Amino acid sequence: MTETDDYEHYEAVVVGAGPGGAAAAAVLAQQGVETLVLERGVDAGSKNVSGGLLFAEESAPYTLDDLFPDFREEATERPVTESYMHNVAGDQVHTIDLEDVHEAGVEYCDSVLRRKMDSWLADQVHELARETGGGLLTEVRANGLLRENGEIVGVTCDELDPIRADVVIAADGVNSELARDAGMMNWDEPDDYFQGVKAVVDMPEGAIEERFDVDDGEGASHLFAGDLFDGVRGGGFLYTNDDTLSIGTVFHLDSIADERAEPQQLLDGLLTHPLLAQWLGDDYEELEYSAKLVPDSKKVAHPSPHQGRLLLVGDAAGQMQAQGPIIKGMNHAVSAGALAAEAFVDSRTRGTSSAGDLYEQKLRSEGVMDDLRPARYRASRAVTESDAVSGFTDALVDSFVGRAGVSLLGGTVESLFNSQFLLGMIPDTKTSYVTIPQVLGEELGEPIEGGPSQVEPPDLADRIGDLTYNTDVGNPHIEVLDESYDASGTAVTACPVSAEDFGGGCYRSETVERDGTEERVVSLDTQPCVECGTCAVVADTDWEHPRGGKGVEYEQG
Amino acid sequence: MHCVTLTKGVPDFREGQVSFDEDGHLERGDTPTVMNPNDEPALRAALQTKIRNGGTTSVMSMGPPGYGDVLREAMESVYADDLYLLSDREMAAADTWATAITVATGLKRLEPDLVFAGFKTADGETGHTGPQTAWCLDWPLVTHVVALDVDADEGVLRAKRLVEGDVDEIETVEAPLPAFVVADPEFDPSYRKAAHRLKHKDLREETRARAQNHEDHLTVWDHEDLNLDPDFIGLDGSPTIVEGVDPIPRAPAERDATMVDPSDEDAMGDVVEELTQYAGGD
Numbered sequence: 001m002t003e004t005d006d007y008e009h010y011e012a013v014v015v016g017a018g019p020g021g022a023a024a025a026a027v028l029a030q031q032g033v034e035t036l037v038l039e040r041g042v043d044a045g046s047k048n049v050s051g052g053l054l055f056a057e058e059s060a061p062y063t064l065d066d067l068f069p070d071f072r073e074e075a076t077e078r079p080v081t082e083s084y085m086h087n088v089a090g091d092q093v094h095t096i097d098l099e100d101v102h103e104a105g106v107e108y109c110d111s112v113l114r115r116k117m118d119s120w121l122a123d124q125v126h127e128l129a130r131e132t133g134g135g136l137l138t139e140v141r142a143n144g145l146l147r148e149n150g151e152i153v154g155v156t157c158d159e160l161d162p163i164r165a166d167v168v169i170a171a172d173g174v175n176s177e178l179a180r181d182a183g184m185m186n187w188d189e190p191d192d193y194f195q196g197v198k199a200v201v202d203m204p205e206g207a208i209e210e211r212f213d214v215d216d217g218e219g220a221s222h223l224f225a226g227d228l229f230d231g232v233r234g235g236g237f238l239y240t241n242d243d244t245l246s247i248g249t250v251f252h253l254d255s256i257a258d259e260r261a262e263p264q265q266l267l268d269g270l271l272t273h274p275l276l277a278q279w280l281g282d283d284y285e286e287l288e289y290s291a292k293l294v295p296d297s298k299k300v301a302h303p304s305p306h307q308g309r310l311l312l313v314g315d316a317a318g319q320m321q322a323q324g325p326i327i328k329g330m331n332h333a334v335s336a337g338a339l340a341a342e343a344f345v346d347s348r349t350r351g352t353s354s355a356g357d358l359y360e361q362k363l364r365s366e367g368v369m370d371d372l373r374p375a376r377y378r379a380s381r382a383v384t385e386s387d388a389v390s391g392f393t394d395a396l397v398d399s400f401v402g403r404a405g406v407s408l409l410g411g412t413v414e415s416l417f418n419s420q421f422l423l424g425m426i427p428d429t430k431t432s433y434v435t436i437p438q439v440l441g442e443e444l445g446e447p448i449e450g451g452p453s454q455v456e457p458p459d460l461a462d463r464i465g466d467l468t469y470n471t472d473v474g475n476p477h478i479e480v481l482d483e484s485y486d487a488s489g490t491a492v493t494a495c496p497v498s499a500e501d502f503g504g505g506c507y508r509s510e511t512v513e514r515d516g517t518e519e520r521v522v523s524l525d526t527q528p529c530v531e532c533g534t535c536a537v538v539a540d541t542d543w544e545h546p547r548g549g550k551g552v553e554y555e556q557g
Numbered sequence: 558m559h560c561v562t563l564t565k566g567v568p569d570f571r572e573g574q575v576s577f578d579e580d581g582h583l584e585r586g587d588t589p590t591v592m593n594p595n596d597e598p599a600l601r602a603a604l605q606t607k608i609r610n611g612g613t614t615s616v617m618s619m620g621p622p623g624y625g626d627v628l629r630e631a632m633e634s635v636y637a638d639d640l641y642l643l644s645d646r647e648m649a650a651a652d653t654w655a656t657a658i659t660v661a662t663g664l665k666r667l668e669p670d671l672v673f674a675g676f677k678t679a680d681g682e683t684g685h686t687g688p689q690t691a692w693c694l695d696w697p698l699v700t701h702v703v704a705l706d707v708d709a710d711e712g713v714l715r716a717k718r719l720v721e722g723d724v725d726e727i728e729t730v731e732a733p734l735p736a737f738v739v740a741d742p743e744f745d746p747s748y749r750k751a752a753h754r755l756k757h758k759d760l761r762e763e764t765r766a767r768a769q770n771h772e773d774h775l776t777v778w779d780h781e782d783l784n785l786d787p788d789f790i791g792l793d794g795s796p797t798i799v800e801g802v803d804p805i806p807r808a809p810a811e812r813d814a815t816m817v818d819p820s821d822e823d824a825m826g827d828v829v830e831e832l833t834q835y836a837g838g839d
């Protein structure tokens with residue numbers, strides 16, 4: 001560390017200690033770059049949620065176990081060796097073995113829980129970075145970019161004086177405040193995002209092996225689509241951890257908003273579905289409820305994710321790939337983080353191109369960009385996602401002709417779903433998420449065995465009550481700018497810890513009298529907020545993350 | 558910069574730990590000894606100085622040989638480099654005056670730049686020992702400190718101190734080093750540099766290992782080591798005479814409470830009526 005005009009200087013500042021930040025910092029530190037990592041959580045991972053499948057792709061330029069020896073032994077849950085897709089229609093289900101697509105080009109796929117994984121990574125990163133004179137600090141929130149003569153020269157923080165850096169790697173996740181400060185991400189369009197909601201469920205010893213028919217040290221993935229989500233576009237997942245299950249839903253945020261869907265109810269719909277009874281058993285014990293937005297790379301992966309000294313990686317750059325029902329964000333964040341670090345090191349030694357330009361080149365030459373914004377999707381989207389066309393295909397699949405077609409396909413359905421090519425092309429319409437799975441379930445499905453579900457998920461008040469918060473009393477991190485129901489009312493339903501007719505959540509709607517007329521408005525209490533980012537997009541707010549160490553603290557993640 | 562923090566073992570007054578006999582007297586034998594909780598702000602202030610200004614930090618205490626755990630606890634919270642225990646029979650049963658003389662003598666040996674003390678002990682509650690020690694040393698004394706900045710180059714400290722306990726009146730004072738600082742419970746350490754926080758992390762790791770074998774870092778001095786005359790320390794050197802100790806009786810409740818059901822409109826009306834007579838502000 002050197003000091004100029006009282007500001008500290010580090011060669012590299014990495015904001016965020018998720019997989020993207022950890023990978024970037026590891027590569028920087030291994031190359032001897034003095035690296036400071038800033039993480040706002042009390043512990044890395046305490047703010048983070050993922051469904052939990054970490055893919056190590058053969059084509060990936062970097063994977064976490066390349067960068068961190070012992071990663072898989074120390075930080076992941078189970079290698080997931082089996083994968084199924086369940087298309088549900090009423091009391092029928094048609095199950096497809098996704099083995100081919102799950103394994104295609106994949107070296108391994110492990111289930112992970114983020115608190116354990118990220119905090120382990122952070123310890124390794126701190127040790128590596130300390131050698132360079134830097135290190136990793138938790139409970140520090142970067143709140144913006146430090147500029148000089150209009151150029152980005154570092155970061156500003158709530159807890160620290162401004163810090164200068166030769167490169168700033170923003171790995172601060174989906175609601176990146178640094179990307180927003182740079183004007184590189186706007187948080188306006190719900191259809192740029194998915195919303196993920198998850199429950200981590202306790203499993204008695206031996207239950208996973210028995211109920212999922214897997215060996216000790218092996219795991220399974222089950223995906224769900226069809227008519228179990230009231231027509232909201234999206235699907236469900238269930239992954240096995242060491243001794244817990246991660247069960248969740250991922251929906252298009254625009255669909256959640258338009259349908260006025262209650263995310264926790266959609267999750268409950270999955271948890272209490274008779275199909276899941278075989279795995280959940282009679283004693284349902286939920287350890288943690290969590291939620292977070294996920295960007296849709298097909299729409300928002302930044303084609304040129306850098307500006308001056310600022311390089312965006314991972315979710316902050318929109319690099320989150322939803323390949324149909326299979327979600328790949330962590331692996332791309334790792335690749336991008338490491339490539340950004342590599343680019344900075346290269347630009348320093350060569351001195352010809354900027355780190356940003358080199359980073360952009362590397363994203364392309366390493367094929368990361370192709371995964372994130374497949375040309376096939378871009379070409380087909382224009383046609384398939386327009387309302388007229390999707391309405392037509394929806395009706396067609398659902399029609400007698402379409403149904404006959406689906407039935408005739410029979411076993412071929414499986415190979416279609418197992419096609420990487422096709423998955424990349426899947427349009428984000430109701431047809432692909434709801435109608436096709438539902439028709440498959442109806443036409444080819446078999447009755448779901450077993451009785452009704454005994455699962456009784458906790459209500460929202462209990463879910464909030466079970467979470468740990470360090471509330472920043474008197475210092476709310478979100479402010480509603482327009483409290484009219486028209487502008488911000490969607491948050492009452494779309495917020496995963498709020499609901500209409502529930503007074504204990506973040507958003508509430510109420511009718512007030514103003515100047516003799518009745519008005520419907522929303523009010524906000526950020527105390528139960530899980531910082532998912534939804535209301536930054538669906539409501540008119542001034543949205544920030546809480547200060548370092550404040551807010552929700554996930555134990556599982 | 559060499560800082561010394563003074564600390565003391567006190568009975569653990571927390572619910573479930575402390576025990577009293579029938580007459581309300583403390584049962585010393587059944588009550589564990591812990592580090593005086595009011596010393597924590599002093600430890601925080603010393604740690605801040607060590608981290609921001611570098612140098613070493615020692616912890617000093619006067620007490621029986623069994624204070625090892627208290628000193629270990631202090632070592633962990635201030636990431637102390639070494640520990641000093643002033644201990645022998647002649648020092649026992651000292652009042653604050655005799656304690657101050659003993660501790661000041663020990664401090665002179667170490668020649669520190671700064672000494673930190675808590676604002677009072679949880680048992681005696683006099684708040685005298687710190688100031689009396691400063692007086693013995695003839696050093697500037699800064700009390701009720703809530704924020705501290707040490708300027709080693711200029712050889713001064715600048716402190717923000719509470720002027721009156723519960724009023725938000727704060728004054729900034731400057732004092733030459735060496736100086737004696739009594740930290741207020743409101744003391745808030747400030748680490749606005751990443752480098753300071755990184756060092757904090759390093760020290761935490763280092764100290765954790767050191768505190769495991771804290772005896773290796775402990776120096777015990779008796780009155781002979783300090784060249785102190787037994788007549789002036791311990792019980793013999795204590796001018797304070799404790800005439801007796803009276804347990805404070807629980808204050809009897811003077812008023813009767815009347816329970817009111819909030820859905821009972823009549824009863825609520827009575828409450829409002831009852832309160833309106835005070836509403837005028839008199």
Ligand SMILES: Cc1cc2nc3c(=O)[nH]c(=O)nc-3n(C[C@H](O)[C@H](O)[C@H](O)COP(=O)(O)OP(=O)(O)OC[C@H]3O[C@@H](n4cnc5c(N)ncnc54)[C@H](O)[C@@H]3O)c2cc1C
Pocket residue numbers: 015016017018019020021038039040041044045047048049050051052053054055140141142143171172173174176177195196197198248249250291292293294313314315316319320327328329330331333545
């Ligand atoms: C329900 C759900 C299911 C998912 N399933 C999968 C899956 O199965 N497989 C998969 O690969 N991906 C999945 N994802 C996506 C995946 O979680 C993300 O793509 C991935 O975490 C992105 O990594 P990142 O490093 O870019 O950001 P993050 O992991 O979000 O990390 C960002 C870090 O930055 C910190 N931070 C944020 N702002 C600041 C600030 N201002 N100052 C300091 N620190 C800050 C945060 O605390 C956090 O630690 C899922 C996501 C969700 C929500």
Ligand code: SF4
Pocket residue numbers: 478491494495496497498506507526528529530531532533534535536
């Ligand atoms: S208040 Fe906003 S950010 Fe917080 S949980 Fe609700 S929707 Fe998410």
